Amino acid sequence: MMASVKPLSGAAPGDVEASVPQRYLGLLADSAERLLAAADPAEMVDEIFALIRRELRLDVFTNYRFDGERLRLEAHGGLGDEEAAAIASLELGEAICGTVAQQRCMHHAVSIRTSADPVYAFTKRLGLDTYACTPLLHGDRLLGTLSFGRRWTNRFTTDELRFLRTLCHYVALAKYRLHAEAALRDGMEMRERLVAELKHRVRNALQVAVGLVGAEVGEMPVAAQAPLYRAIERLQILALAHRPLYGSELPGAIDVGRLIAALIRDGAIPVTAGKIAAAPPVRIETAAALALLLHALTLPLSPGEPVTLHLAMDARRMTIALNGLCHPDEPSRMVRGLLHQLRGTLAPGTGGTVLTLPVPHDD
Template sequence: MLNRRSALFRPSGQAPDAAGEDAPPYRFLELLAVSASDLLQAEDLAPALDRIFGLIRSEVELDVFFHYAFDGQGLDLSAWAGITPEQVVDWQHVPLGIAICGGVAESLTPMIARDIQQSDDPRLAYARDMGLDACFCTPLLHKDVLLGTLAFGRRGRAGFSDAEIQFLQTLASYVTLAKHRIGVDQELRTRLQERERMLAERVTIERQMLELTRASALGSIAATVAHELNQPLSAAANYMAAIRLSPDSDARTRDLSGAAEQQLQRAGEIIRRIRRMVRHDDLVLETRSVATSIEEALHLVRAAAPMLLPPVTIRVAPEAQFARFDNVQIVQVLANLLRNAGQACQHHADAAILVTAERQAPAEVTIRVIDRGPGVAPAQRHVLFQPGLGNGRCDTGGGLGLGLAISHHLIEGHGGRIWAEETPGGGATFAFTIPAGQAPAA
């Protein structure tokens, strides 16, 4: 309890022991109107409080003010006037229950301290150091949530009149509303900036995935065309050689057939170059965490289509935690399969996806993407991975049936296999293998 012989803390409605001459009531109303207008437009509370204090200090005979913001644990000095730089440093942070402002923040009750210089109460040490004789401090409460405190002090007069207290309390109410509004505005701007950042990141990811898909699609098509053309070109070259070497051929026929044979051989060499180009000789094979790559694929799909995937469970067996693969390409395969699974599950109430990894053979890891969608008809499984024929399953190649064909192409580049298999209880399971890897040395 405070020492009432030297100082008095009391609720703001109690009459003061001493009061000076108040400003006329209409002047208080004018000051409140100007202050409210300033606070209504303020984007930063501290400069607004500086302006308002400059407006009212002579009218209300004030010498100092200090506004503390509540950080959830204590009070941090946010705006002030009438105190020295050294005092600012010393009083930058005030714990709850300490000094006038800390006590007000703890009790959530407006209080007045008077006759401060005659007090020996330790809780008034800050106010005595300021040379104050009276101080009014109130909590800034919005819907019972503490935002901070606001205090005004004077020298030369030991108390405040009721009119002055009512004026300062009303002003503090305006400050509370302004502080809450500014906080809401700042949070809204932060969320909008975060939304814009996420949208930009999503566009970048979608562009990267589109470019990778197009490049892989072109590679897959080129490999297919090269494979299909190589045999007829070789056969045509053999026929032309037979014509050239036939004893019935005249010189003109031999010259033309020889020229045609050279062009066929040249075309064959072009095809062989194309095949070498798309054979993934540039694979970056590294021992990597299987679970991390699965999570990366999930992030890609969710970033591009946030509402597509149902709940996804990942189960990686201890012996299958690491594999040796090109992360970019395997993440693309996983993203293709996860996107297909999400599209297949869209209209199923109990939709879910399970991704597993296990080592079923010593040298390879088998990864499965299992969904509870409509499944894949057995008659379609043999054509799912052919370009243009994989449309029986929701595909990722822009309607051209290329997503699964690209995945097939990438897995083959790793020396693995990819297939669709029976799913107990319904749904679809797509599995593929990649080379096993050893855990990195600690």
């Protein structure tokens, strides 16, 4: 059974570093700087090997990544293509690196050429006489292993082993950082794809609904067409409320001022824009309900009837004044329902009707 180098009793990474000879501290500082800036785990270890190879007179290095089941060779130096292919994947407990991964303890193989231990078979074929393998750990999580070998001597010194152990600790931290960043990017990309798909489906569904209702209108008696035309208008209002989402970086965030401007520009509400204050973004369901409410309130307007819309904000509420619009004595069922959904109130104002909504009104 392989003998392993036991961790320093009670030693924290800083304690280990403090015991590293002065001539290695510069290498550790340079290594840490490169690891902090690294963007690729394989290239990162290649650079570290190139940095320390001459000082420690190293001949070979191997870096394995643990995929949850096996070790996968991620980077190597000093090996030919056939040699690397022979050890591209290892089971836990296989060869030196597999055993270190299984035991999670550094191993220093010495006098390999004269050893009969079958675990050393591959390193012996490489002509190595000493080999130091360290598990890359983040807490209890195994990330992989990092190993260094020599042909010219049969062992590493104690100082060299301390240096390599500290260096491997830094590599493990860097690899964990890269893994966490990659997982975060993957999660964000998946979220963006799902949001894009949702937007696409909503837009298509609204377009199909408008088309279906429009097809029905032509087959209905003239007297029955008015309700269907209103249904088409409302579907178009919903599509208009959703439109800002298609170019938004914040899924579900709708700018109220821009929504009102779009409603006016597209003729969905026959009013003139007055003073429009900046308002906090609202959820899509709030934006859709507000668009439908403004459409329902202005639906009775006659062509050319002058109405001006003003939007004002304070810390507690959003106020939309429709100057020139008479306050309805008996709001329609749709208006009442939308007011209830928005937790808003409708009241007579100076020269028109005032719609008040609480802020925030999405809780």
